[in-house]
Amino acid sequence: MTSPGEPADLDRTVAEAQRGSVPAFEHLYRDLSPSVASYLRWNGVVDVESLTNEVMAQVHRNLGRFTGDSASFRSWVFTIAHHRMVDDRRASSRRPVVAEAEIQESAAVGDAEDDAVTRLSDGEVAALLDRLSPDQRDVLLLRIVADLSLEDVATALGKRRGAVKSLQHRALATLRRHLDREGETS
């Protein structure tokens, strides 16, 4: 069994999983579930582990219907994840909320380091993402966390490439504006 790190290996692993190989699917699970979980977490899903398992179960169930290469497989998986996340968002009627205490704590840690190398804390990032519209956040997370191309994001969200590109630009501009404002106030 090969590790699904390279596209060719991923293609082979997907093919084996489609034939019902449990080890192959476990490889896919280990490879993809952290990204899926991260995407769900940044989108404010509360029970990330449970929803990730549901996503991967649906991936396994529909695996026989998938046709395409490794890139389209990743896009396909995140399409499922996005739909499940939207369902979960509707069901819980929650928006991504990060506790104020967590933000304060993270910010305190960030202040102790040099700005050039400081990583923003998860709370700060979550607070910034909360400033974006749901569409802008979806595009940004699928581009960064899921590592999808503009075309794959457009496919996953059911939008045109131009619309996704526009949402991406607005999201980056909005982030920059908020970061500038926070820099001025601090």
Next chain:
Amino acid sequence: MTAFRRRGRRTTDRIPPAAEGDELEWMDVFDELDEDTAEHVLRGGAEEIDPELRDVARVVAALRAGAAAEPVPEMSSALRARLRVGPDPVVVAHRRARRALVLAAACAAVVVALGIGAAQNRLPAGVQDAVSSTAEVVGLDVPSSDDRHAEEEDGAEDTRRGQGGGGPVGDVPSGGRDDGAAVGPLGEAGQPPPSTPGGAIPADPAGSGPAVPASPPDKVDEPAADPVGPPADVPSERVTGAPGADADANRDDAAKDKRAK
């Protein structure tokens, strides 16, 4: 209240509220953010980009780092059980596709059969009319059942005409007599067809059939080609036209004259 809050939230998301004096600056950055720059930012290449976008790159880096540090979620027991079952068989989709294919083929066969039957006007009247009216909608000329009745009537009329003497060749058997009831193409009513030179009689009353050679004149006293004989009101000599018949008639006339004297 909820709708108002949602609408207000969405509006602020789409049109970010401008702080004092920074509208133009924000728009400038937005316009300058071309696709290549955006790609650099999203890949985390903070060193190569505009220092003003370095903070955005930090957010991207934080998102990437968070995703990389995400632990593998524990596989649930439901998913493990699911793995033992295996993926849903694709056979279901194939079966559906095959069923759809068979259905389409059957529909095509029915349409072709109906088309052929309708073109030949052989369908039952109701079906023929339905197909005809449907085909007329798409501009095809398919005969209706009324056309079939008209054709049948025309055929019956032709048959009657043929049996009445004016029909096609061969309606009357060869060698048959003309009883004078109908008008043939070669003779008037009540008159037999003219004899051919040398006593030959046309085999066909219509005159188009091959002539039957007559017996030699010296051996024929009675019209050999007319076994039934001429009509009662027609003199035999006119029918046969044989030279011996004239002599007999003259003899009869002389005998009558003698008796009268």
